Amino acid sequence: MSNYNIAVLAGDGIGPEVMQEAKKVLSAVEQAFDLSFTLKEFDVGGIAIDNHGQALPPATLKGCEDAQAILFGSIGGPKWDSLPLEERPERAALLALRGHFDLFSNLRPAKIYPGLEALSPLRADIAASGFDVLVIRELTSGIYFGQPKGIEGEGEEQFAYDTMRYSKKEIRRIAISAFEAAQKRGKKVTSVDKANVLLCSRLWREVTEEVAKDYPEVTLEHIYIDNATMQLLRYPSDFDVMLCSNLFGDIISDECAMITGSMGLLPSASINSENFGLYEPAGGSAPDIAGKGIANPIAQILSASMLLRFSLNLTEAADAIDAAVVKTLADGILTGELLSAENRDQAKSTSEVGDYIANII
Amino acid sequence: MSNYNIAVLAGDGIGPEVMQEAKKVLSAVEQAFDLSFTLKEFDVGGIAIDNHGQALPPATLKGCEDAQAILFGSIGGPKWDSLPLEERPERAALLALRGHFDLFSNLRPAKIYPGLEALSPLRADIAASGFDVLVIRELTSGIYFGQPKGIEGEGEEQFAYDTMRYSKKEIRRIAISAFEAAQKRGKKVTSVDKANVLLCSRLWREVTEEVAKDYPEVTLEHIYIDNATMQLLRYPSDFDVMLCSNLFGDIISDECAMITGSMGLLPSASINSENFGLYEPAGGSAPDIAGKGIANPIAQILSASMLLRFSLNLTEAADAIDAAVVKTLADGILTGELLSAENRDQAKSTSEVGDYIANII
Numbered sequence: 001m002s003n004y005n006i007a008v009l010a011g012d013g014i015g016p017e018v019m020q021e022a023k024k025v026l027s028a029v030e031q032a033f034d035l036s037f038t039l040k041e042f043d044v045g046g047i048a049i050d051n052h053g054q055a056l057p058p059a060t061l062k063g064c065e066d067a068q069a070i071l072f073g074s075i076g077g078p079k080w081d082s083l084p085l086e087e088r089p090e091r092a093a094l095l096a097l098r099g100h101f102d103l104f105s106n107l108r109p110a111k112i113y114p115g116l117e118a119l120s121p122l123r124a125d126i127a128a129s130g131f132d133v134l135v136i137r138e139l140t141s142g143i144y145f146g147q148p149k150g151i152e153g154e155g156e157e158q159f160a161y162d163t164m165r166y167s168k169k170e171i172r173r174i175a176i177s178a179f180e181a182a183q184k185r186g187k188k189v190t191s192v193d194k195a196n197v198l199l200c201s202r203l204w205r206e207v208t209e210e211v212a213k214d215y216p217e218v219t220l221e222h223i224y225i226d227n228a229t230m231q232l233l234r235y236p237s238d239f240d241v242m243l244c245s246n247l248f249g250d251i252i253s254d255e256c257a258m259i260t261g262s263m264g265l266l267p268s269a270s271i272n273s274e275n276f277g278l279y280e281p282a283g284g285s286a287p288d289i290a291g292k293g294i295a296n297p298i299a300q301i302l303s304a305s306m307l308l309r310f311s312l313n314l315t316e317a318a319d320a321i322d323a324a325v326v327k328t329l330a331d332g333i334l335t336g337e338l339l340s341a342e343n344r345d346q347a348k349s350t351s352e353v354g355d356y357i358a359n360i361i
Numbered sequence: 362m363s364n365y366n367i368a369v370l371a372g373d374g375i376g377p378e379v380m381q382e383a384k385k386v387l388s389a390v391e392q393a394f395d396l397s398f399t400l401k402e403f404d405v406g407g408i409a410i411d412n413h414g415q416a417l418p419p420a421t422l423k424g425c426e427d428a429q430a431i432l433f434g435s436i437g438g439p440k441w442d443s444l445p446l447e448e449r450p451e452r453a454a455l456l457a458l459r460g461h462f463d464l465f466s467n468l469r470p471a472k473i474y475p476g477l478e479a480l481s482p483l484r485a486d487i488a489a490s491g492f493d494v495l496v497i498r499e500l501t502s503g504i505y506f507g508q509p510k511g512i513e514g515e516g517e518e519q520f521a522y523d524t525m526r527y528s529k530k531e532i533r534r535i536a537i538s539a540f541e542a543a544q545k546r547g548k549k550v551t552s553v554d555k556a557n558v559l560l561c562s563r564l565w566r567e568v569t570e571e572v573a574k575d576y577p578e579v580t581l582e583h584i585y586i587d588n589a590t591m592q593l594l595r596y597p598s599d600f601d602v603m604l605c606s607n608l609f610g611d612i613i614s615d616e617c618a619m620i621t622g623s624m625g626l627l628p629s630a631s632i633n634s635e636n637f638g639l640y641e642p643a644g645g646s647a648p649d650i651a652g653k654g655i656a657n658p659i660a661q662i663l664s665a666s667m668l669l670r671f672s673l674n675l676t677e678a679a680d681a682i683d684a685a686v687v688k689t690l691a692d693g694i695l696t697g698e699l700l701s702a703e704n705r706d707q708a709k710s711t712s713e714v715g716d717y718i719a720n721i722i
């Protein structure tokens with residue numbers, strides 16, 4: 001029986017309670033598929049600041065290095081918002097992990113599940129046309145990590161600067177991720193840029209066109225970021241894979257998540273060239289609902305599924321989780337935020353949803 | 362009788378035909394308010410490339426310098442898309458004019474007019490909550506104009522870079538624009554940034570907080586750009602004035618325009634510190650419908666109204682145009698794109714809408 005090592009970083013807010021359900025599902029998978037997962041838990045984010053004085057303590061980083069993948073919850077909350085930026089959970093832990101492991105390929109699927117169209121903030125006739133997008137976001141370069149950045153000068157002349165920077169190599173590897181993904185899906189890549197203004201976008205377009213030549217079955221379209229935010233609202237079903245730089249992917253993936261109206265269902269994966277990855281829900285730590293047992297565990301559970309699929313290559317097990325989630329939703333086993341106000345009394349708790357999914361598996 | 366000099370740059374696509382209607386309305390205003398407008402027309406954009414070999418010929422620039430304001434149509438089209446980026450209409454004319462006249466303050470109002478809620482791509486119950494936002498976008502700095510930018514290196518190591526750059530002075534003047542505007546409207550400024558990643562955004566937040574102290578009646582909120590694209594879809598009525606850097610304003614203003622579902626109604630103003638300005642519709646040159654007499658002239662007419670209001674200080678005349686537009690919409694005098702498919706046979710032509718508005722004035 002193969003054994004796999006997973007670092008579990010539940011973090012803050014609803015992180016621990018939804019992670020509990022992902023662990024439940026992983027043990028169901030162990031039994032059903034005769035696998036063994038060694039889960040080691042480490043503090044990260046605000047809880048790590050409280051317990052160890054920093055958001056990403058050395059022991060946590062070491063634990064991640066020793067594992068085959070990271071299952072991440074969510075981090076941050078009002079308690080740590082007044083810290084200097086560099087020490088705050090988001091930067092000190094999340095951006096640090098992305099950088100440290102070179103997790104350049106960020107996969108953010110967003111889709112409207114059958115029966116949940118009414119949750120979308122889009123007009124009924126538009127939502128009915130369907131929405132199933134995979135945002136592929138470059139995650140370790142661009143204006144997030146580009147040097148130099150700084151603040152200089154005095155008085156009113158004082159100025160800040162950040163550098164957006166992309167090499168051909170960096171663009172090529174993320175473009176390849178996008179085309180590989182598109183080939184297994186709707187065979188269309190929409191590359192988002194601002195090539196009428198940015199030189200980075202111009203190089204982006206050039207390299208993307210080159211990569212496209214190796215994927216004759218996949219259609220490549222280019223769209224300006226400003227136009228993309230518009231077309232997504234009017235013609236959401238036109239999109240399949242959206243290929244984005246770090247900053248544009250941050251924006252577009254959140255818009256896509258909101259278009260589904262069900263953020264609590266959306267997982268994400270951040271992977272490096274060795275298929276090592278960090279897997280986390282698209283939503284945040286939601287401190288306002290933490291500890292109440294009402295958070296939706298599905299994004300965390302689907303993050304575990306992505307982990308099995310991409311880092312451990314356990315396709316069947318991942319398929320089983322995904323199918324169990326689809327069945328759970330179809331059976332109407334839903335947390336409160338997925339229900340209309342008048343049906344909210346039928347809401348299932350975090351653990352009831354987790355149990356139901358684990359049982360199916 | 363006072364005389365005012367306006368440079369008229371109709372441009373490409375639907376530009377000339379909607380400009381025709383704006384001129385009609387301006388002559389109605391001349392009569393009604395005993396004013397005199399001297400309109401001088403100049404080529405700009407694709408037509409200027411065709412006639413003079415460049416998108417912003419010296420005579421056009423000179424004409425703009427001699428005027429008190431620029432009424433701009435729209436530029437660009439497939440015919441000129443294959444030109445090198447620097448020569449294309451958008452960059453060579455529009456960005457050049459913004460830079461040349463230091464038109465740092467870009468006002469992009471976006472609202473859902475009463476009776477036109479069904480055009481919004483948002484869910485009926487969300488659109489019904491109302492939407493009336495003024496995006497104030499910094500237009501002459503940030504990553505659009507920041508230096509250095511370039512492409513260096515060879516082979517796969519070749520890289521491109523762009524610089525996002527903001528000085529305190531630049532941030533302060535646009536923040537003041539936003540607070541001044543908010544004071545006359547809903548008394549709320551939502552400043553859009555990415556302060557958890559960008560140093561420019563950190564300085565942006567700092568200066569915005571300083572400016573806020575001078576406007577105690579106005580509430581200031583900060584929102585990350587990624588979150589802003591989401592909240593606009595779910596809670597559009599929560600926003601009043603949105604203060605944005607150049608790049609973020611490009612994105613947010615287009616998202617806001619699409620939320621209204623009636624881009625053909627939206628004007629914009631780009632103003633410098635002497636109240637000289639360029640006024641143009643939010644939409645593009647729409648080459649696919651050009652020359653058919655079906656384009657909506659209202660965005661161009663409202664751009665003329667903004668010109669009277671902000672550059673010529675003719676408040677009453679501007680109010681009269683705005684009121685005439687509201688009445689025209691309320692009377693159901695609509696171009697086709699504002700009508701549902703079954704009512705499209707009642708569509709009015711470009712010139713019928715222009716006539717109707719001019720007559721009211």
Ligand SMILES: CC(C)[C@H](C(=O)O)[C@@H](O)C(=O)O
Pocket residue numbers: 090091094095250557558587
């Ligand atoms: C927390 C923040 C730095 C982060 C980002 O901008 O990448 C987040 O918005 C995300 O999308 O994962």
Ligand SMILES: CC(C)[C@H](C(=O)O)[C@@H](O)C(=O)O
Pocket residue numbers: 196197226451452455456611
């Ligand atoms: C044409 C382009 C350069 C321009 C911009 O990005 O500013 C346009 O999108 C706009 O918003 O006016």
